[in-house]
Amino acid sequence: MTRAQIIATRLALLALVLGAWELLPRLGAINALLLPPLSQVLTTLVELLGRASVQEAVTVTALEVIVAFVIAVPLGALAGILIAENDYLSEIFKPMLFYVFSIPKSIFLPMFILVFGIGFQQKVAYAAFTTGFVVLMSATAAVESVKPDHILVARSYGATQAQILWRVYVPSMLPFLLETMRISMIFNFTGVMIAEMYASRTGIGHLIANWGENFQMPQLFAGVIVLSAVAIIFNEAVRALEARCSTWRT
Amino acid sequence: MQHLANVTELKARLEAPAIEVEGLSHVYAGPDGGVKALLDIRLAVGKGRFVVIVGPSGCGKTSLLMMLAGLLQPSQGTISCLGRPMPKPDPQRVGVIFQEASLFPWLTTLDNIEFPLSLRGMPREERRRRSAAMLGLVGLEGFGERYPHELSGGMKQRVSIARGLVQDPPLLLMDEPFAALDEQTRMTMGHELLRIWSTTEKTVVFITHSLTEAVYLADEVLVMSARPGRIIDHIQVTLPRPRSYEMMATEVFGQLRERIWQQIRRAP
Numbered sequence: 001m002t003r004a005q006i007i008a009t010r011l012a013l014l015a016l017v018l019g020a021w022e023l024l025p026r027l028g029a030i031n032a033l034l035l036p037p038l039s040q041v042l043t044t045l046v047e048l049l050g051r052a053s054v055q056e057a058v059t060v061t062a063l064e065v066i067v068a069f070v071i072a073v074p075l076g077a078l079a080g081i082l083i084a085e086n087d088y089l090s091e092i093f094k095p096m097l098f099y100v101f102s103i104p105k106s107i108f109l110p111m112f113i114l115v116f117g118i119g120f121q122q123k124v125a126y127a128a129f130t131t132g133f134v135v136l137m138s139a140t141a142a143v144e145s146v147k148p149d150h151i152l153v154a155r156s157y158g159a160t161q162a163q164i165l166w167r168v169y170v171p172s173m174l175p176f177l178l179e180t181m182r183i184s185m186i187f188n189f190t191g192v193m194i195a196e197m198y199a200s201r202t203g204i205g206h207l208i209a210n211w212g213e214n215f216q217m218p219q220l221f222a223g224v225i226v227l228s229a230v231a232i233i234f235n236e237a238v239r240a241l242e243a244r245c246s247t248w249r250t
Numbered sequence: 251m252q253h254l255a256n257v258t259e260l261k262a263r264l265e266a267p268a269i270e271v272e273g274l275s276h277v278y279a280g281p282d283g284g285v286k287a288l289l290d291i292r293l294a295v296g297k298g299r300f301v302v303i304v305g306p307s308g309c310g311k312t313s314l315l316m317m318l319a320g321l322l323q324p325s326q327g328t329i330s331c332l333g334r335p336m337p338k339p340d341p342q343r344v345g346v347i348f349q350e351a352s353l354f355p356w357l358t359t360l361d362n363i364e365f366p367l368s369l370r371g372m373p374r375e376e377r378r379r380r381s382a383a384m385l386g387l388v389g390l391e392g393f394g395e396r397y398p399h400e401l402s403g404g405m406k407q408r409v410s411i412a413r414g415l416v417q418d419p420p421l422l423l424m425d426e427p428f429a430a431l432d433e434q435t436r437m438t439m440g441h442e443l444l445r446i447w448s449t450t451e452k453t454v455v456f457i458t459h460s461l462t463e464a465v466y467l468a469d470e471v472l473v474m475s476a477r478p479g480r481i482i483d484h485i486q487v488t489l490p491r492p493r494s495y496e497m498m499a500t501e502v503f504g505q506l507r508e509r510i511w512q513q514i515r516r517a518p
Contacts, residue, residue, distance in 0.1 A: 149352040150352060150354060152321070152348070152352070153348065153352045153354075156319055156321055156341065156346040156348075157341045157365065157366040158338075158339050158341045158369060163369055167365075168354070171354070171356040171357075
């Protein structure tokens with residue numbers, strides 16, 4: 001297929017979906033109360049974005065995502081690297097981590113609420129916890145993926161331990177870690193959302209949960225669109241970073 | 251076979267050998283007393299000589315090379331390179347080239363070549379000058395900005411050689427550098443290596459499995475037995491230099507090959 005054909009097909013599919021969203025409720029094929037027509041959702045969306053309360057909610061959510069990420073990634077990476085490098089720590093922690101990793105983290109949320117109450121800290125802590133785990137596991141794998149040959153070469157050229165760390169380990173692990181960051185961001189976002197929807201007084205997730213409970217469907221869908229947009233933006237930002245640093249990967 | 255070695259060793263000693271190994275044995279730790287890798291190795295390599303070590307798989311030749319490079323310390327015995335021991339790697343004295351090119355995929359060709367220099371903190375301009383010179387020496391002008399994944403196997407090994415030469419060490423150790431290449435590339439690379447070597451006065455210790463490669467490249471061939479590795483023969487290759495492919499078809503060449511093969515087959 002040519003490039004033009006691919007783009008045309010994509011646009012056609014998009015038009016189909018959007019068209020259906022608009023027409024099916026209007027024609028009564030789907031209950032308009034459950035699925036408001038696209039145009040109604042969009043009008044609501046524009047109106048909502050104009051409201052200060054909504055703008056505040058989006059800001060709060062975005063902030064939580066960023067702060068949780070900034071905490072989780074360095075800590076998780078450091079812990080993962082330490083565990084992979086130190087045989088002693090490795091022996092002790094790795095099996096335990098694998099078990100804990102398989103537990104769905106959302107069940108820990110009530111504990112976070114008990115410790116932090118409801119608010120910014122609770123959500124950030126919970127999201128950081130969820131994300132940190134993912135980063136840790138991947139960092140461990142990243143360290144183990146560094147080729148011993150490369151380390152040997154560096155040693156044979158007289159590299160110090162610090163030089164081996166910065167000149168071999170870090171560049172070797174970088175693409176792996178960046179890929180992890182993208183996935184961690186997704187986990188991070190999910191973590192924030194769960195915390196907001198479960199118990200929160202602020203944030204977009206809270207608004208969505210509220211609208212859902214009050215059966216305000218146009219607002220609900222509008223909120224989902226806003227949320228999706230924010231999630232995609234964050235994701236693409238990390239992806240762009242990853243692409244820039246991975247020019248040498250085949 | 252030790253008496254054969256003694257004469258040459260004596261001679262090497264009189265001219266202050268580049269490498270001296272005395273009473274070297276090595277045991278790798280493990281259950282049941284561990285693995286005896288090397289047994290009472292004794293050799294001397296004269297300056298400017300191209301010495302090839304041949305032996306069956308697992309005979310300890312790589313371990314021996316690691317010790318000469320300062321990457322491994324022997325359980326017993328002494329090593330002296332250019333008159334001094336090797337407690338740790340000394341890239342300005344001893345350059346090492348490994349089997350897999352092991353170029354860093356995140357660096358360009360030139361950056362890979364100047365890696366040893368950048369570890370020492372040499373300023374950028376000086377580094378570039380030297381690495382560019384090395385690039386020319388191995389015949390890869392114009393490929394400086396390529397990444398390893400854009401290079402063929404033979405080209406990657408050339409870069410590896412350039413990297414090993416960039417600090418101009420008087421002693422060069424090569425561990426089966428052409429093993430991963432196809433036969434034709436191997437022959438070309440061997441010839442190239444001899445060309446590069448002939449422009450320098452370096453001492454080279456080269457490990458290979460290939461009997462043909464050994465005879466073609468070497469001034470002297472050291473034959474090792476199977477594990478635990480001992481030196482069981484020391485052959486002088488008196489073919490004239492520069493070597494040519496035609497020499498491979500001569501009777502002398504064939505006899506030398508045959509002799510090495512007999513030694514390896516016979517050793518218990």
